[in-house]
Amino acid sequence: MAELSQLTQRLIQQYQNWSQSLHPKEGIPTIHVDEVASSVASFYEKIRGIIEWREEHLLRETAIERILKRRLILKKREEKIAEPFILELIRGGHFPNNTIPEVKIEEIQKIIDKYAFILKNSNNKEQEKQKTQLLNWILGIAACEIEATLAPPIKEKALIDYMTEFMKERIKIKEGIFVIGGITEEQKNTQIYIACQRSLFKLDDSLIRYHLLNKKYSDWSNLSSPRLQEISENILNIHKSIEGDLQHPWGERIYNICERHDTSYLILGDIIAMNPSEAQKKLENPSVLENLIKETYGKRVIKLREKLNRAALYSTISIFITKIVSALAVEIPFDIYITQAFSYQTLGINIIFPPFLMFVLVKTIRPPKKGNLQKVIMEVIKITYETKKKDVYVAKKPAKRGIILNSIIIFFYLLGFLGSFGIIIWGLQRLNFGILSMTIFLLFLTMISYTGIKIRQRAKELIIQEEQETFLGMIFDFFSLPIIRVGRWISSQWQKHNAVIIIFNSLIDMPFQLFIEFLEQWRYFLKEKKDEIH
Template sequence: MELSQKAKRLIEQYKIWYQSLEPKEAQGTIGVDEVASKVASFYEKIRGVVDWREEHLLRKTAIDRIFRRRILLAEHTGEMAEPFLQELIRGGHFPNNRIPTQKIEEVQRIINKLAAIMENSKHYVEGNQQGRLENWLLALGSCEIEELLAPPTREKALIDWMAEDMKERVQVRRKDTDRITEEDRVFLIYVGVHRSLYKLDDPTIALHLLERFYPNWKSVDSSALVSIAQTIQGTKERIENLLKHPLGEKFYQIIENYDTPYLLVGDILTKDPTGFENIVAVSGSFETAIREAYNKRLIKLKKRMRKAAFFSTLSVFLSKVLIALALEVPFDQYLNHGVNYSAIGWSISVPPLFLLALVMSVKSSSEENLQRMLLEVTKITLENERKSIKEVSLPKKRKGFLAFLVVMVYLLTFVVTFGGLAWVLNKAGFSFLSMVVFLLFLSLVSYGGTRIRHRSRELMVGEQSQGFLFGIFDFFFLPVIQTGKWFSGQLVRYNILSILLNVLIEAPFQVFIEFLEQLRTFWKEKREEIH
């Protein structure tokens, strides 16, 4: 069996990554005090709960928070890199005495580059747009720093391989080609691969798109920064339009159905990139390797889903109990001169149980799915294997009365669903405040449960039928899920606890940590003088 040329290029990239893991010659590394590190890492664990993100985004979120704070408080950014990196290491985001000291200079170059672009862009960007541009550049800077300190060589190689493959497989229907340019089609595939393969967030995807618009972005010299500053606002708008493209979701849905075979190939290569070609050549060994990789991912997925089900249910339950004790019970006592404990009990128990039912009722795999997986992996790795073409069906443009009717049906569904729930709650003796809190929690739970259900099906290949009952649920609960999505976005955007921690606690706490480290260093020096 002959490997395709694209698969061979992928193998070479993985070999480069594998060689990078080999021990290098002794070189200076960045070290921090262990005691100060333990104190700082404890605080970072607390921040990880407050600023909760999905596991693969936790480190990047911390880098972004610390980077923004130091930029904001720095009198000048010319020597910011070293204390910034030391704080990241103290917080446990990178191992102690592992990052080479040369990274200080490289991180400083990134900071200087961003500072120069932000300063020069003021001559070309107006008013409020300047603030949004600077905020956007800082987000991209955080991503670039993380990739510098922990290069995603494998991930980028797999993304490029899948994106190149999907350019051939994901096409727009001929009758719709006038509605999207070829360049946009290619970019939307690239964005869709990022979102499906590694669930990357918009700033990371934006950085990778920026590197395509400015190929020398990582090694740009100072003379080119002025010209970049002139065009950066237009590039930002172009990238944001791609990330929010109305057809982006259509591309993502198709790509997301076929991402797992690429991940399995990546898993096999990670284990032994030098022996991959031999595995493919020996009859039966390739299928065995695919099955092993698939089963490992399935075990991890089930563990992750059980963990998500437990912690999300517990979180909703505890949050609901706290709100009931802090708001609902005092409100009922004050207005109604009594508490409906039955209603409070239902209010506390229904949202977490509903979330648990949503999460636990999904099917993660099947033997039929495994057989489809084996076929898809063979298609994408071997030469001359015929691959199916997937056509993106662009939504029809609704006009006139039909468009009005569709909107009215959606609004009617919204009214019927929330109105029906409010009527049931009223009959059950819920107070007005309890009804509002219950509906908000139910919306958040519906959105969160739907997201977890979606993630639990990540090993499934091809389009999956939801079933009649879930189809009915989806139709009537779509307004509830959409409300939960909106409300969840507002909670993330206006995380009051996070803002208070940043302003009142984090800055002085980091001053104390740096003082503690310098104090211990001074003590060590004095102790050494005794001998």
Template structure:
């Protein structure tokens, strides 16, 4: 089998990754006290429950949170990056004694770059400047993470899949379409965005950072002119980047990329495990099939564990939030309005959402033998001929109009009324108070949204199209309105999460001051012991 030039280029990048430079023994590194680190790590684990994120976003989220908190409290001094990185190491986000002071200097430069943009955008923009400044600091967290843990393999794989899809996608224009056809540059950019979303589940800030790198090739070490221009036009830049990410075509490209990402992930796993023997596998079909099977089974097992963790943390987060709301708001309000508590209602509002979420997760299919065979065939195609040769036509999105559109919207409105109306009727029979009904409906909507997202994640290895059963399709029709409400609520909670704000500034800030003092105190004690001869 002849390996394609694109895959050979990918192999070279993986070999560079395997031979990446390690920190030299004589190089000074950030070192934190192990005992103090355990205390900080315990807090971070608790924090993950309250402010739960997808596993691959945990570190970036922590970098962003800690960076913004420190910037709100401290000025950017010469040792800002050192203290900032020490906190990340204490929290278990990076290994101890692995970050060199050369990297500290690099991160200091990165932080100063983004601070310059944020501060100058605030000075020059009256409307929206603060939001754009906050946005650029979120992107700073992405660059910091990638500077400390360079995603060489991931970036190379993204480029390979983007090139493969670009060759096989045809944009078909029709006279009745409302959207204009995409130019070739826009097409590649949309494929690039879709591949990042599907292949490694990157969030919008990570994608925005990579788009900025495309816009400004010198983004890592920009000139003063580039920095000044970006700062002055930050609102416009942000708007342009967000338009690219949420383009009308984006969903079409995403659906196609999602269908073909699994073979690339399997290729990624094979190369990561054994780059040196890859050509041997390619020239021996049974060995290649065994390597694909091994990588597929490992990824499938990880997927099952990840889905289980996602369900557990979702249930735990919802349970804790529900208890806090019940104690702080629901119980006092019910006592004031009705002079008594409905303990059955409170219990059901905790148990029922958890059961629904468990049912949604437990019934999803994550793999089949036929799916594996299809994946194996697609992996061979990628190695041999740079991806699937099947052409894919993408049509511009159209807006619904006329009688058909009106009928669809009327039916959707009816399903909305039926789903919420039926639940309200049941809750009335169970003697829920009006306020408890509102809380229950909110939590059910959030649970259905979380469960739907987890089910979508559980299908990440599926290449073939699978049909859901009749009962699930009926459930899907009448649960969709609640899922949409849950999606909206999730966005609002993420934006105005009071509990997270309290944790950041009333609990986390003093706690980190205590942790830093504790580390300095233990360091002082060690020095005094060393002085004893």
């Protein structure tokens, strides 16, 4: 029998607590919604989820933020919105029916009131754009706290804390001989905490902000009135501090280390989650642990492939629908009535090429090499058992580049940018693309390229071996990186200005929710009348 580390024993205990929390307590009334209304609302949310595509783990958070924003805008003074808000979330399929205790309504109302108070008393004298940014920043955090209250992430939090503690001991900062304004131990630990969240569960910035606030303010979930007033008046400084943590110059270096070593923590978490009550007994036997690692690793590979295929499908459908709308609303009328040069060939290429590119990007993803499994086994064993020798991961400070070298690098980057887009534009001109069709093609090409590369990066989730750079890979990066970076920027703007999403939010969302609430009440009315018949 091998001796488990103290951190591993604590992780097992936390997973046991998580397992126990899954069994609802008897006799506690729960929130119920009508099944028929729920099935209609759930279908609508699935359609929205495809059009407003996000990664799977962000869908619920996105829905909470969207619904919260709408209900806060429409709410009357002193109106309590927690109950209809939770009912809408359950109807939409974001939380299971008959599982959320009714006492959660009051808790959620307190959370909503807290963030509404912060917004009202923030002393924000910034311009309108900055006010909107702060509003979205605060509501994003509010959505995360609401989600954590309705579905506490006990298991995920335990694994993040577990990896963070290990990485604090192992990551060493190498800043050089002369250091001005270097990173402190506290800053290093904060960056490790952020990096573990991003690498393990790909958490978005809003959720990380919420976790950082809980770290910085231990009473964040239960603020007293004076404390709430103080935080409201100081929210701009808090915002600046949190964003400084998220954009720290050492963040990317530390993240790369955590990303390279997160596989062993994910596998160990999966093994414990299978049967938390028996986990300690099984983990204490190295041969049993090795077999469990192999089994869990195989399941992870299959699950990852399914997840990547779904992400590719839904993201392509989302962009494809938007492409069809843009073609019908803008491209076709422009070519027919303005340029009088409508071409079915141009339209066909514009519609078919983006999904084809996504198909190629996803289908050419290579599975982990055979030697990767052995490395995973060794890494899991290292973190599971008590050992005297500990690995050290060195984070090196980026080398400073002189003005001349920096200018040369920028020149070559611009050369790659002009070369990439120049070749594409030349090819489109040869195919008789008009200026608008060309612009739309480039728009969707860059977005699909960025999304496809993101999915390919997710495919490396289980890879511990460092990939060797090839000459062909360097040439590919030289020409593709400008396209991907443009796609990244366009995608961030697209989420704010997507015409299809705007139509849903402004014209469909509210009337549909009123219809669903009417349908539910009508169903309850019919049931009451039916029960009166003896």
